[in-house]
Amino acid sequence: MAALTGTAIIRNGSVFDPLNGINGDKKDIFIREGKVVPALSSAEQRDALVIDASGKTVMPGGVDSHSHVAGTKVNAGRLMRPEDHYKSVRAKTAITHSGSGYTVPSVYKQGYEYAAMGYTTVFEAAMPPLEARHTHEEMRATPILDMGAYMVLGNNWFIMRYLKQGDIKKAAAYVSWMLRTHKGYGIKCVNPGGVENWGWAKNVGGLDEPNIHFEVTPRELIRGLAEVNEMLGLPMSLHLHANNLGHPGNWEIARDSLMITSGMDANNKSQLEWGETKENARRRQTVYLAHAQFSAYGGTSWRDYCSGAPELAKYINQVEDVVIDSGSVPFGPATCMTGDGPAIHDLYMLSGQKWSNTDVELECGSGVLPMVYLKSSPVSAVQWAIGLEVMLLIDDPWKTIMTTDHPNGGIFTQYPQLITWLMSRKARDDTARECHKWAYDRSTLGSVDREFSLYDVAIVTRANPARTIGMAYRKGHLGLGADGDVTVYDIDPANLNQNDTATLTARLARPDYTIKDGRIVARQGEIVSVPEGRRFYCRPYVDEDLEKDMLKDVKDWFKYYTVGFANYPVPDKYLKNPVAIPVNQPLEAVMRR
Amino acid sequence: MLSEIILRSREKIGIMIEAEVIKPESLAGKSKEEIEGLLLWQGSERLPLSRFFDVELKGSPSSSPEETHILMQGDFSRVKRIGEGMKAGSMEIDGPAGMHLGAEMAGGSILVKGDAGSWSGREMKGGMLHIGGSCGDHVGSAYRGSWRGMTGGQIIIEGNARSQLGGGLVGGQITVGGDVENFCGIRQSGGLILVKGSAVRGVGAEMNGGTIAVCQHILQPSPGFVEMAREESPKAGEVQLEGRYVKFSGDYALSKNPKGTLYCREV
Numbered sequence: 001m002a003a004l005t006g007t008a009i010i011r012n013g014s015v016f017d018p019l020n021g022i023n024g025d026k027k028d029i030f031i032r033e034g035k036v037v038p039a040l041s042s043a044e045q046r047d048a049l050v051i052d053a054s055g056k057t058v059m060p061g062g063v064d065s066h067s068h069v070a071g072t073k074v075n076a077g078r079l080m081r082p083e084d085h086y087k088s089v090r091a092k093t094a095i096t097h098s099g100s101g102y103t104v105p106s107v108y109k110q111g112y113e114y115a116a117m118g119y120t121t122v123f124e125a126a127m128p129p130l131e132a133r134h135t136h137e138e139m140r141a142t143p144i145l146d147m148g149a150y151m152v153l154g155n156n157w158f159i160m161r162y163l164k165q166g167d168i169k170k171a172a173a174y175v176s177w178m179l180r181t182h183k184g185y186g187i188k189c190v191n192p193g194g195v196e197n198w199g200w201a202k203n204v205g206g207l208d209e210p211n212i213h214f215e216v217t218p219r220e221l222i223r224g225l226a227e228v229n230e231m232l233g234l235p236m237s238l239h240l241h242a243n244n245l246g247h248p249g250n251w252e253i254a255r256d257s258l259m260i261t262s263g264m265d266a267n268n269k270s271q272l273e274w275g276e277t278k279e280n281a282r283r284r285q286t287v288y289l290a291h292a293q294f295s296a297y298g299g300t301s302w303r304d305y306c307s308g309a310p311e312l313a314k315y316i317n318q319v320e321d322v323v324i325d326s327g328s329v330p331f332g333p334a335t336c337m338t339g340d341g342p343a344i345h346d347l348y349m350l351s352g353q354k355w356s357n358t359d360v361e362l363e364c365g366s367g368v369l370p371m372v373y374l375k376s377s378p379v380s381a382v383q384w385a386i387g388l389e390v391m392l393l394i395d396d397p398w399k400t401i402m403t404t405d406h407p408n409g410g411i412f413t414q415y416p417q418l419i420t421w422l423m424s425r426k427a428r429d430d431t432a433r434e435c436h437k438w439a440y441d442r443s444t445l446g447s448v449d450r451e452f453s454l455y456d457v458a459i460v461t462r463a464n465p466a467r468t469i470g471m472a473y474r475k476g477h478l479g480l481g482a483d484g485d486v487t488v489y490d491i492d493p494a495n496l497n498q499n500d501t502a503t504l505t506a507r508l509a510r511p512d513y514t515i516k517d518g519r520i521v522a523r524q525g526e527i528v529s530v531p532e533g534r535r536f537y538c539r540p541y542v543d544e545d546l547e548k549d550m551l552k553d554v555k556d557w558f559k560y561y562t563v564g565f566a567n568y569p570v571p572d573k574y575l576k577n578p579v580a581i582p583v584n585q586p587l588e589a590v591m592r593r
Numbered sequence: 594m595l596s597e598i599i600l601r602s603r604e605k606i607g608i609m610i611e612a613e614v615i616k617p618e619s620l621a622g623k624s625k626e627e628i629e630g631l632l633l634w635q636g637s638e639r640l641p642l643s644r645f646f647d648v649e650l651k652g653s654p655s656s657s658p659e660e661t662h663i664l665m666q667g668d669f670s671r672v673k674r675i676g677e678g679m680k681a682g683s684m685e686i687d688g689p690a691g692m693h694l695g696a697e698m699a700g701g702s703i704l705v706k707g708d709a710g711s712w713s714g715r716e717m718k719g720g721m722l723h724i725g726g727s728c729g730d731h732v733g734s735a736y737r738g739s740w741r742g743m744t745g746g747q748i749i750i751e752g753n754a755r756s757q758l759g760g761g762l763v764g765g766q767i768t769v770g771g772d773v774e775n776f777c778g779i780r781q782s783g784g785l786i787l788v789k790g791s792a793v794r795g796v797g798a799e800m801n802g803g804t805i806a807v808c809q810h811i812l813q814p815s816p817g818f819v820e821m822a823r824e825e826s827p828k829a830g831e832v833q834l835e836g837r838y839v840k841f842s843g844d845y846a847l848s849k850n851p852k853g854t855l856y857c858r859e860v
Binding site: 080081082083084086352354 | 735736737738739740848
């Protein structure tokens with residue numbers, strides 16, 4: 001019964017809780033009815049689930065702030081890759097569904113595998129507004145995980161038109177309405193200007209190149225959306241997928257894009273009850289760069305291709321208003337899927353692989369393509385190095401988040417392998433020896449001595465993803481009032497040998513316990529309970545008259561859609577356990593400009 | 594002396610069964626009872642092997658797959674995945690075999706005296722698959738969605754093969770004694786396909802490497818192939834051809850500089 005009430009004690013573990021400055025201290029964690037509390041009464045203790053975590057590592061439940069796990073492009077990846085499915089199957093159990101898929105698993109398999117690995121919160125990184133229903137349907141069917149989805153708005157006709165007209169207020173009103181209408185969590189901006197040009201078989205070459213018809217530049221789009229973001233006071237900053245992604249020499253445009261928001265104030269105006277943390281749990285960044293690995297390339301062509309990560313990291317080390325996620329490449333099969341249609345077309349031209357492309361009318365686009373990263377391939381070897389460099393060369397771990405941009409750079413189930421590379425120089429050297437020599441010849445990784453501690457790991461897999469996206473009010477830490485999401489790893493920090501990579505990887509992959517809301521959901525990789533997750537979205541408020549004005553424009557232009565206005569919104573029934581985050585400061589949001 | 598395991602099929606099998614467990618690695622060193630108790634899927638049910646087959650052990654028992662020979666007597670045409678993934682030892686089927694025979698096998702040998710089903714030798718990596726009769730579609734090819742077919746080893750078919758023989762072939766050799774139908778060697782990138790009879794159409798479609806030789810004629814040649822030469826008794830890979838052949842390069846429908854070679858007997 002105890003497990004059902006969500007009341008638990010995790011005794012004597014070595015706790016790593018960076019938002020509370022706890023670095024391996026032996027501590028008891030108390031959870032009552034799903035929330036972290038300072039203590040339990042003796043009566044409550046009698047009924048509580050007690051886990052002895054002596055000699056084990058205790059962290060908050062894992063938070064993935066950038067993963068592709070729900071929506072049409074994810075499903076396109078499943079449909080076009082039968083070969084990804086018949087060799088990776090999961091049998092049903094008394095409480096779990098069957099599932100299949102290695103790089104793009106079915107929703108059930110995704111949920112179970114994240115939970116088995118110690119993750120309890122996963123955010124879908126790209127939800128086209130028109131595909132929001134599908135995205136919510138898949139999230140609704142995903143077991144265990146708490147989720148949300150960022151809305152793709154960087155090539156949206158309404159946004160482009162408002163920004164061209166310089167009407168930032170209406171742009172903000174539109175974004176606010178869109179987030180509420182489609183139950184979106186934050187603003188994702190994918191190859192601003194370029195994806196719209198892709199509708200005409202073109203891309204954009206630089207930040208100041210106006211795009212076709214709308215004649216708005218990537219710089220204006222990034223600046224405008226970031227301003228909208230801070231005017232509304234959204235929990236997450238603008239989430240940017242930079243222009244020119246995946247091309248040699250693109251580190252410069254990535255750096256220049258990050259400079260655009262420099263000097264802006266980070267304004268998280270979500271009205272929430274915040275769990276207690278010692279460190280500031282509110283974001284300080286005004287731009288969150290997605291999958292930095294794909295935007296940190298040097299050279300001018302694939303012949304002189306090399307890492308541009310040192311240059312990108314040099315800029316990020318100087319500023320306080322940028323966070324990146326790594327989009328690392330752990331080798332092996334992957335499926336590239338992104339809203340950046342032209343980038344995927346370039347990959348198709350290089351690889352000749354099967355390729356799928358979609359135009360999402362008035363809003364964005366996307367592409368899907370199977371991929372294999374081989375250690376023997378010079379380009380893959382450099383990508384592997386860059387994916388680790390962006391984590392290791394940026395000095396402050398509070399500016400980095402560890403991802404594989406699942407399933408683009410690799411699969412989320414490879415996170416444990418990725419952590420061992422970050423924790424062990426020997427592990428990196430061992431892998432570099434198996435790789436094409438470009439891995440170390442064309443990057444600085446071979447000269448990097450830095451090794452992550454378990455504390456650093458807790459920052460880049462829990463505390464910082466939660467803080468960056470504004471979920472640290474309840475996720476990513478174990479302070480009073482936080483969600484009772486805990487991972488207990490069979491790793492004794494006192495006897496940690498980070499160079500025993502096989503053991504470390506195995507223990508990170510299969511924690512002893514994954515606890516969500518005070519209940520055990522996975523024990524040593526086996527799913528033992530299947531609670532329903534929550535779906536987070538933002539409900540920003542703007543002035544009602546302004547919104548009415550804006551809606552007139554929207555209705556006028558709706559004639560270009562093939563859907564009717566009444567069928568556009570996502571009805572509430574598409575969400576299971578919805579949690580609407582009020583972002584409600586009308587005067588400030590509207591009047592400031 | 595070899596350890597010999599004999600499996601005899603009894604009555605006709607209804608729903609096809611999945612028998613990837615029938616291979617030297619899984620049976621070597623097991624007692625008669627243990628083999629009889631191995632489970633096979635039939636539809637949604639998992640049933641013991643003894644439900645379908647009689648088991649007899651001969652010779653000196655050995656736990657080494659290399660020293661294990663499996664002899665299968667009777668009709669196995671509704672038994673799928675025999676020898677799937679086998680790495681060593683030998684198997685002999687004294688009758689017809691079902692789909693996916695020797696799929697993904699990496700070593701050892703399989704000899705079938707009758708016909709074999711579709712997908713035989715699918716994504717095979719090594720070893721020898723010898724089919725005395727004819728076989729179905731997709732022999733030695735990639736499976737659904739994949740473009741990497743057989744990568745090594747050898748398949749010999751004494752009779753005919755149907756469509757998409759060697760689809761996505763990367764390496765190894767496939768020899769067909771008789772005819773093939775459509776799209777033999779589609780998307781081939783390496784290896785050798787030797788067809789002693791004729792082909793219908795689509796030979797080497799989208800091929801970008803490797804060699805195909807058709808020793809009689811191709812009813813409808815693919816349009817993306819360009820004649821390079823006419824040669825007297827050329828060598829296709831390691832195989833010496835007899836007579837005059839036209840040498841083509843292709844498939845130009847796929848790329849501007851394709852590396853595929855197609856030989857066809859001069860008419």
